[in-house]
Amino acid sequence: MFLSYCFPITEVYAENAALPDYNIVTKVDSKDLRSLKSTLLGGEALDKSCGLSNISGKAYGSGKTFPQIIYQIGMGDGSDSSIPDSDSTLKFSVGNSLILNDKGFFVTAYHCVENFGKESIGGNRNILMMYGPMRNMVMRGRILAFSEKYDLALGQVDLPDDIHVEEVRITQSAIEPSQVLYAKRFRNMDYIKSDLLTNMLYHDSPDIIAESDILSVFMREPDPNWRSSLGLEVCVGYTVSLKNQAGSKIAGPKSGQYFLMTGKQESVEGHSGSPVYSANGDLAGIVVEIPLLNTLIKNSKGEAVNITYFTGPEKIRELIGSYIEVCSVTETQI
Numbered sequence: 001m002f003l004s005y006c007f008p009i010t011e012v013y014a015e016n017a018a019l020p021d022y023n024i025v026t027k028v029d030s031k032d033l034r035s036l037k038s039t040l041l042g043g044e045a046l047d048k049s050c051g052l053s054n055i056s057g058k059a060y061g062s063g064k065t066f067p068q069i070i071y072q073i074g075m076g077d078g079s080d081s082s083i084p085d086s087d088s089t090l091k092f093s094v095g096n097s098l099i100l101n102d103k104g105f106f107v108t109a110y111h112c113v114e115n116f117g118k119e120s121i122g123g124n125r126n127i128l129m130m131y132g133p134m135r136n137m138v139m140r141g142r143i144l145a146f147s148e149k150y151d152l153a154l155g156q157v158d159l160p161d162d163i164h165v166e167e168v169r170i171t172q173s174a175i176e177p178s179q180v181l182y183a184k185r186f187r188n189m190d191y192i193k194s195d196l197l198t199n200m201l202y203h204d205s206p207d208i209i210a211e212s213d214i215l216s217v218f219m220r221e222p223d224p225n226w227r228s229s230l231g232l233e234v235c236v237g238y239t240v241s242l243k244n245q246a247g248s249k250i251a252g253p254k255s256g257q258y259f260l261m262t263g264k265q266e267s268v269e270g271h272s273g274s275p276v277y278s279a280n281g282d283l284a285g286i287v288v289e290i291p292l293l294n295t296l297i298k299n300s301k302g303e304a305v306n307i308t309y310f311t312g313p314e315k316i317r318e319l320i321g322s323y324i325e326v327c328s329v330t331e332t333q334i
Contacts, residue, residue, distance in 0.1 A: 187231030237262030
């Protein structure tokens with residue numbers, strides 16, 4: 001099946017044409033760096049013969065390949081929502097991320113963590129907090145590299161020694177039209193944006209939260225019951241093309257980015273940073289943001305279509321590969 005939808009895409013990204021592809025924020029040592037190479041090179045080719053009917057629950061991999069919920073928390077700068085039921089000036093935004101290996105490297109959408117890149121790194125009061133419901137842990141993250149152009153970020157968290165992460169490998173193929181893929185995410189975004197964050201920050205105290213209180217979250221044992229209301233969801237779909245105003249088919253507004261149709265009833269709002277997988281379980285993309293997308297795409301009946309937009313494996317490999325190269329060159333020069 002191959003579908004096309006009309007999308008007036010002219011000039012949507014013209015203002016970003018001059019952005020650098022990849023930016024390095026901070027470097028890690030060679031021991032950690034080596035762990036990224038199997039993630040970068042160990043994936044398999046995509047199965048182009050796989051159809052929707054061939055996907056079964058067994059293909060979805062471990063429950064631990066669900067994403068981590070990522071909160072960007074700051075004292076009144078750079079975010080869009082207030083902590084629920086609080087008079088504090090504390091602000092937050094929310095997204096998802098995927099831990100890649102035991103060294104704690106993770107990938108996410110850049111706009112979920114953008115206050116931790118560029119010139120603001122180290123100079124703002126924001127805290128990057130990640131909650132891993134499938135491993136029942138709360139971690140503090142840091143950003144290592146990012147691409148504003150492709151809405152990707154690479155980061156790292158310090159994992160406890162007793163935590164094992166199934167190594168994620170990136171598929172080695174380019175995405176094809178009608179490629180069957182699946183996304184893993186959490187359905188109950190209202191709970192994630194409200195009760196879950198309130199429980200994590202306030203714990204047993206009703207007092208207004210201060211920065212020092214946020215840091216104490218990382219020293220507490222998470223409540224295993226927090227994950228029961230998340231609503232784990234696996235959304236199977238296939239890539240579709242769109243037509244621009246000139247009538248030409250395009251895979252996405254930018255090279256290396258794609259559209260994934262996962263069903264009319266499935267909302268995609270709030271799922272930025274979620275992983276997209278191939279049928280064999282390799283990482284095939286990260287869900288990212290495109291301005292005005294859901295209001296512009298309609299089917300032949302004029303109905304709005306929920307569609308996921310993601311940055312594909314080529315750009316994820318390029319981000320990680322560029323990071324490895326820069327760190328390796330610096331270490332060699334020293």
